[in-house]
Amino acid sequence: MNMNIKPAKGIVRCQAGFTIIELLIAVVIFSIGFMAVGGLQFGSMLKVRQSTDKTIAMEAIQEQVEVLQRIPLFMNTVWDHDAIDHDSLYGVEFDLSEAFRETVDEPDHTVTIGNFDVFWSVDDPVLIPDRWIDDTHFVPAAVPVMVTVCRTGDDPVADSLMSVQFVKYWVTDD
Numbered sequence: 001m002n003m004n005i006k007p008a009k010g011i012v013r014c015q016a017g018f019t020i021i022e023l024l025i026a027v028v029i030f031s032i033g034f035m036a037v038g039g040l041q042f043g044s045m046l047k048v049r050q051s052t053d054k055t056i057a058m059e060a061i062q063e064q065v066e067v068l069q070r071i072p073l074f075m076n077t078v079w080d081h082d083a084i085d086h087d088s089l090y091g092v093e094f095d096l097s098e099a100f101r102e103t104v105d106e107p108d109h110t111v112t113i114g115n116f117d118v119f120w121s122v123d124d125p126v127l128i129p130d131r132w133i134d135d136t137h138f139v140p141a142a143v144p145v146m147v148t149v150c151r152t153g154d155d156p157v158a159d160s161l162m163s164v165q166f167v168k169y170w171v172t173d174d
Helices: 020-070
Strands: 074-078 093-096 109-113 116-122 126-132 138-151 162-169
Touching: 020 109, 020 116, 020 138, 020 162
Parallel strands: none
Antiparallel strands: 074 093, 109 116, 116 138, 126 138, 138 162
């Protein structure tokens, strides 16, 4: 037997390995997959940050609302029950606490809690019916308060993370 047998013309030998084109196609497919995974990772990190911001903003707004609820509506309410005319409330001084006074600025008040600014503004007070001190002064019974929170330096209207409104009441015992 002759060991030097040559393959016949037209017979293709088996290849071992990949061509450069096959490698480039594989690299492109893997690159697209890695970019998709990176995009998903970035999106999930963004959602986690937004969720964290909203949670901290909720805590900041709740903290400020609790502070405002503990502040008396009036700084000094002086009752002289012997001298007071209960039909008109003469002899009573009603000065709203600083936290519930309207200012020329909008919003009326600001406090910073961590990386967040908490704003609140006071709407027109609700009057106690038939409780006028004189011709021009009235006794407010309730003050609507709007509290808004945003990241420090952001616009409270455009970039608000959360808002809540509550009413601060004042009740008399007569």
